[in-house]
Amino acid sequence: MAEKFDNLEEHLEKFIENIRQLGIIVSDFQPSSQTGLNQKLNLMITGLQDVEKCRQQLNDIHVPLEAFEYIDQGRNPQLYTKECLERALAKNEQVKGKIDTMTKFKSLLISELGKVFPEEMAKYKAIHGDDPPS
């Protein structure tokens, strides 16, 4: 799994470095650097081909669109991961709270029903057990 990403990362790094060098050549262009520029341009295309090849290995990877929004805003996309984890934990705790409350309510209801309808609750307990799973 990690190899796929390493491979892509390596190609992207090479591609970015090539673009950076291209930028340097172009920023103060000299006639003698035309050959170098041509080489870099073709290297850029090779780099794009390499990145394209990586696509087949990463078909099963899904990136949430929200993460792109973070990048577009110049924000660290790790903040998205952080917020997702925090939200998940908060929701998890919330649901656990509800489940715990409902469990308490159920046991209280069973005990109170047992007082008012002992026969019916005895049958209920016979079917579901004394302490039914919550």
Added chain:
Amino acid sequence: MHLRRNPCSQTEAQGHSGPSALGFGSGKPLPPPVPQNPVHMAVPIPHQLVDEGPPLRKPAAMNEPFYLVRELPMENELTGNTNLITHYNLEHAYNKFCGKKVKEKLSNFLPELPGMIDTPGHQDGSSLRSLIEKPPVCNNSFSPLTGTMLTGFRLHTGPLPEQYRLMHIQPPKKKSKHKHRHHRPQDPLPPETPSDSDHKKKKKKKDDDPDRKKKKKDKKKKKNRHSPDHPGMTSSQPSSSSLR
């Protein structure tokens, strides 16, 4: 206290479908109220405890099992009752991202990326969203440029105009880092002998001295003017003279 029958049986009596929809919990559809098999499940409810109910109640609804005696819905193995972060082995990720402060800027995430990347992408049309919404019109494959194609990339000599030199602009780094770097050249990394370090300390003191010297000189002058035989002078003088 009156025992009320399952409200769904009432709704059913009024012609609505889905008796399981109002059951305790959800998920598993309950078997349809088949009148063939209600006998062993149904709880005989004392007549005096039963509501009179609507007059149009159907006999099938009457034969339905008591709400609580029905089979419980299937339980999900995984619920919010379990810690899902732990269940999916995400503790490491949680500690990594939520344990410490994550830096806000994109340049902190991609420090090696050249150019100013912290500005919003829509400002210069480099946003990923625009790439998704309006994908560039191009071929499916990349082919190398031929000699004739490369003639289109002959550039004018000389530097680029200022506004196009975006590649060289880097996001400003934190002051603390600068300070750190500033100190490093003075304190070389290799391990030092105690004498060396003492020497360095002295040097440091000397570097800091000029300001102190000036201040002390000023003080000295003032004191000399006002009270030339001040006792405090004797204590301060040696230190200043030693620094010289």
